[in-house]
Amino acid sequence: MNEKASSGTEPQPGAPVKKVERSPAEWKERLTPEQYRIARKGGTERAFTGKYWDTKTPGIYRCICCDAPLFSSETKFESGTGWPSFSDVLDPELVTEREDRSLFMRRTEALCGVCDAHLGHVFPDGPLPTGLRYCLNSASLRLEPAPQGSGASSADEKMEGMGSSE
Numbered sequence: 001m002n003e004k005a006s007s008g009t010e011p012q013p014g015a016p017v018k019k020v021e022r023s024p025a026e027w028k029e030r031l032t033p034e035q036y037r038i039a040r041k042g043g044t045e046r047a048f049t050g051k052y053w054d055t056k057t058p059g060i061y062r063c064i065c066c067d068a069p070l071f072s073s074e075t076k077f078e079s080g081t082g083w084p085s086f087s088d089v090l091d092p093e094l095v096t097e098r099e100d101r102s103l104f105m106r107r108t109e110a111l112c113g114v115c116d117a118h119l120g121h122v123f124p125d126g127p128l129p130t131g132l133r134y135c136l137n138s139a140s141l142r143l144e145p146a147p148q149g150s151g152a153s154s155a156d157e158k159m160e161g162m163g164s165s166e
């Protein structure tokens with residue numbers, strides 16, 4: 001079906017990734033202590049406490065640190081884990097993975113390919129077709145809600161779903 005939904009605002013596929021690097025002090029200035037602990041220090045938020053674990057709002061999840069578009073609500077699914085979970089990345093160039101052997105487990109860590117922010121981990125038990133489950137921290141993400149409707153009319157400002165918990 002539609003594998004890559006392009007909203008027209010994303011960088012061209014294949015364009016070189018421009019790295020973002022900042023000092024710890026600079027990150028601390030830009031992030032909340034919780035965001036810093038998780039995104040810059042590899043922490044994990046407690047299950048069911050994050051901002052986005054149960055969010056169904058359509059949109060793009062961006063890196064909290066550098067704003068890179070990392071995940072789409074289209075691949076978000078209910079994993080029951082208490083963390084926002086995705087079956088695929090938006091752009092493979094913007095999410096990097098590396099082996100994480102902490103806690104005596106062998107896991108695959110998912111990081112922002114632009115600024116190396118810790119996002120969460122990848123597990124091979126997600127839904128098809130990818131079979132992957134990106135188990136992420138809300139604190140590492142910022143949801144940019146998609147424009148309501150099909151984007152044709154900007155005069156019609158409907159803000160459905162904003163902040164509603166249904």
Ligand SMILES: [Zn+2]
Pocket residue numbers: 063064065066067068112113114115116117
């Ligand atoms: Zn980033």
